[in-house]
Amino acid sequence: MLNKRHTAIDLFSGCGGLSLGLRYAGFQVVAAVESDTLACDTYELNHPGTVLLRKDIRKIRPSYLLKQLNLKPGELTLLAGCPPCQGFSTLRTLNGSVNVEEPMNDLLFQFLKFVRAFVPKSILMENVPGLAVDARLEKFKREIRKLGYQSNVEVLNAADYGTPQRRRRMVLIATFGQQPRFGEIPKYRKTVAWALRRLERPENSNDVLHNYEIRRSEEVQKLIEKIPLNGGSRTDLPKKYQLECHKNCDGFKDIYGRMSWDKPSPTITGGCINPSKGRFLHPEQHRAITLREAALLQGFPKNYKFDMSRGRYLAAKMIGNAFPPRFAQLHATALLNAITSETGT
Structure with a gap:
């Protein structure tokens, strides 16, 4: 009733x-x-x-x-x-x-x-x-x-x-x-650290929203590894380390940027698991945030379920729109x- x-x-x-x-x-x-x-x-x-x-x-x-x-x-x-x-x-x-x-x-x-x-x-x-x-x-x-x-x-x-x-x-x-x-x-x-500090590394997790295979080109992965930890940006790097498409571009300076532990994250969007879409790199691990981390930054509890049947990018869009x-x-x-x-x- x-x-x-x-x-x-x-x-x-x-x-x-x-x-x-x-x-x-x-x-x-x-x-x-x-x-x-x-x-x-x-x-x-x-x-x-x-x-x-x-x-x-x-x-x-x-x-x-x-x-x-x-x-x-x-x-x-x-x-x-x-x-x-x-x-x-x-x-x-x-x-x-x-x-x-x-x-x-x-x-x-x-x-x-x-x-x-x-x-x-x-x-x-x-x-x-x-x-x-x-x-x-x-x-x-x-x-x-x-x-x-x-x-x-x-x-x-x-x-x-x-x-x-x-x-x-x-x-x-x-x-x-x-x-x-x-x-x-x-x-x-609340900060990124409040949301993510206690979360296990993806490779140690059984959560399908946190542990999934990511393939990036060697060039992009090397760029990510050079970005200074905890709030760093590609603009912090000498031009010789930047991707060709970024060298003569003054806009979209947050792309390939890291989040800062002691601040709130940037807006979580449908592109939140793609570092080329914004400041979506983990503060200290050499990767973009995962779907689970995006959901936690939106304020969902760790046990909230998301249907992954149509792939991680549509799941990211769903999380970013919430x-x-x-x-x-x-x-x-x-x-x-x-x-x-x-x-x-």
Whole structure:
């Protein structure tokens, strides 16, 4: 039987980072929606008690889900989600435009469709910083204001909220009838060392996300071995040791860079296991970080399962796209505290 006290639904759930954060905050995640097969398979490995709709959200009637969950409008505690955001990405807006015509961006209004049907007590949405200045978000805020919600939007850094990673994201929170507040910032930042120091070396591990074969050219491997430990970069090397493609290039200086033990990691992206995609070298071992290390830097626990059936690069993309669980937890906790203090339940 469904416990209707602190329920949540995760739209565009991906591999389950947001759902995990909601569970940490005390929510029962009763349903999730995701269309990507690999992300769905991973989600089900870790959230067996959640109803997962493996569908394009545009083909789901919110009234159907309401009935399936035996919920009435106004009973859901939290509606959360991360609509796909390709068109809002800064890599897609270098020409200065902030209103990129990208069909996936209109999925923001699929989220609104569920708000109107469920009338949840609170809303949590995460996206790339570019959405914060997009006209679509202003329209979204106007529409939920008409429904009685007050909202707050900020571009926040996950490193300030319990995640050992620098990751700037737009976060929208809203509550019915009261002004919401973001989660409290912990006193201390978590670092790469906090996340990775106690992890065994890949060759000593039985974890398929940590111990897998990597093949690199001899030239690239020699370059990696020359990069200074603990925060070093290829730009620290004399030109004679650099790859030909880097010698006359001033941009992308983080590629083939090492992480620093005593700082949060750079943003974990879909290219996080490829040192040519960013500062993704281990602080002291002569290799890129592994999938398990990437997941730990996102804030997933060591026992979180990821489906590897389609190869490590698609698994890396799935991890890089996730909402860091601890980042989600702190904001979800603040929303839940506000609701319970208002209602006394």
